[in-house]
Amino acid sequence: MNKKLVGGVLVIGLAGCGGGGDSKEDFIAKADKICTAQAKQLDGTEPQTMQALEQTANRNAPVLDDTIKKLDKLEPPEELKAEFDKFLVNTRLRATLTKQAGAAAAEQNLQKLQEIAATSSKGRTDGQQLAKDVGFKSCGQG
Numbered sequence: 822m823n824k825k826l827v828g829g830v831l832v833i834g835l836a837g838c839g840g841g842g843d844s845k846e847d848f849i850a851k852a853d854k855i856c857t858a859q860a861k862q863l864d865g866t867e868p869q870t871m872q873a874l875e876q877t878a879n880r881n882a883p884v885l886d887d888t889i890k891k892l893d894k895l896e897p898p899e900e901l902k903a904e905f906d907k908f909l910v911n912t913r914l915r916a917t918l919t920k921q922a923g924a925a926a927a928e929q930n931l932q933k934l935q936e937i938a939a940t941s942s943k944g945r946t947d948g949q950q951l952a953k954d955v956g957f958k959s960c961g962q963g
Contacts, residue, residue, distance in 0.1 A: 845898050849956050852895055856960035859888040871926045874934070878923025885916040901955055908951040908961065915944045 843851065862884045868874035889912055897905040918941045925933035952961020 843896060843898060845901060845956065848895060848897050848901065849958070852892060852955075853957055853959040855888060855891045855895075856957070856962075859884060860959070860962075868926075871929050875923050875926035878919050878926065882916065882920050882923065885912075885919055889913060889916060897955075904951065904955045908948065908955055908957075911944060911948045911951055915941065915948060918944065 864877050864880045866873075866877065868877050889909070892909065892912070918937050922934060922937045922941075925937060948961045
């Protein structure tokens with residue numbers, strides 16, 4: 822098994838942001854605070870076995886779901902809404918990929934893990950650009 826490839830699936834650093842109330846600076850600061858807290862909770866170790874990969878994915882999935890819920894509650898200023906919405910779509914995709922990686926590891930399905938890793942890598946790159954487009958400093962950096 823390509824440990825780095827598979828391990829990279831789980832270090833799916835996510836973070837996104839939330840509809841229209843705060844200033845741009847306040848919104849970014851609130852979102853980045855959520856993302857910073859999330860990053861501290863994620864298990865970023867590179868699993869060396871399928872069982873460890875499954876366990877890491879299962880630990881990270883609830884953290885990612887909680888982060889998305891918190892970000893969904895934020896209200897981006899109108900000028901950031903479109904970019905933020907794209908970022909959230911990407912963040913949700915990456916959370917789904919983490920869950921799929923855990924399931925594939927439980928099934929010992931290396932081919933599926935490799936497919937997930939490829940999608941995850943592109944999602945990570947896209948997420949970093951989307952985060953930059955919004956102006957985040959912590960979100961999307963994982």
